[in-house]
Amino acid sequence: MVVFTEKKALIAYLSNFKAQKKTIGFIPTMGALHRGHLSLIKKAQKKNDLIVVSIFVNPTQFDKKEDLLKYPKTIQNDLKLLESVSCDVLFNPSVEEIYSNNIVSEKFDFDGLEHEMEGEFRTGHFDGVGTIVKTLIEIIEPNKAYFGQKDFQQLQIVKKMVRKYRLNVKIKGCPIFREEDGLAMSSRNVRLTKAQRTAAPFIYKTLKKAYKKFNTENVHSVIEWVENKFKKHPLLNLEYFTIADEKTLKTIKTKESDKKYRAFIAVFAGEIRLIDNIRLKS
Secondary structure (H helix, E strand, C coil): CEEECCHHHHHHHHHHHHHCCCCEEEEEECCCCCHHHHHHHHHHHHHCCEEEEEECCCHHHCCCHHHHHHCCCCHHHHHHHHHHCCCCEEECCCHHHHHCCCCCCCCCCCCCHHHCCHHHHCCCHHHHHHHHHHHHHHHHCCCEEEEEHHHHHHHHHHHHHHHHCCCCCEEEEECCCECCCCCECCHHHHHCCHHHHHHCCHHHHHHHHHHHHHHHCCHHHHHHHHHHHHHCCCCEEEEEEEEEECCCCCECCCCCCCCCEEEEEEEEECCEEEEEEEEECC
16 A cells, blocks of 8 residues: 655656556545445445545534544554555645645535535534545546445535536445444544443434334424434433435425435434434335
C-alpha cells in the first residue's frame, strides 16, 4: 500500500493508472476503521483495478467542537486493517492540505434533503460533508465511490451533489454492516462504556419491530410505539425516530403503495450519538 499526505503527489501517482485506462474505486473515511469500512473496500475491489481510501477527520462537518476533539484517531490500527485487505492507496492529508488557511464549508443546495432529520439537529453538517466529498472526488477523480447505508441521508445527499455538480463518478450505496448482536458498526462504538455497549443493540431490535408494525399499523402508531419504548429505557435517549420517503427524505403521515419508505433513528448513549435506519415495506 502506498500512502500519500499531499494532493500533488497523489494526483501524479494516479495519473499513470488513468493513462492505462485503469478504473479507480474510492472509499472516503474519517479513520477509526472497522469491518464495515473493510466491507466497502472488498466490494470496490470486485469492480475496480485500483482502490483508494482516504482518512481525514473533516472539521467542517462537526457542529460541536468537542465531538471533533473526541473523535477516535487510530491511524496505526487503520494502516494494519488496510494492509490486511490489500488496499492499494491511502490518502491521509492534514487539515492544512485540504483547507489551506480557510477552514470553512462551501454552501450547498441539496433541494431540501439537507434540512431533514440530521440536518435539523446538526447545523451546517451537510455543507461540511458536501465540501469534503466534492473536494476528494475532484482530487482523486475515481470511477466509483462507495458509501455505507448507515448514513443513508448522507448517501442521498452525495448522489444529489454528484448530479447537480455533474461530477463524473458513480456513487454506490452498500448495505449496513452490523455486529453479531445487530448494532450498526460505527467508529463511535469504541467510545461506549460496557453498559452502553450492552444496551445499544436495543436500537436495531426496536427498528426490526417497527418494520413489522409498519405492515399492519398506521405511521403515527408506529412512531408513538417507538417513542414510548425509549422513554422507558434507562441508558438510551431517543433524539428522533421518523418514517420518511427514501427519495425526498420528508417525514410521512400516511402510506402510499407506490413509494419507498425508510425508518430513521438517532439515539444518545450518554454523550455518544448513534444512528441507524431500516427499509420498510409499504
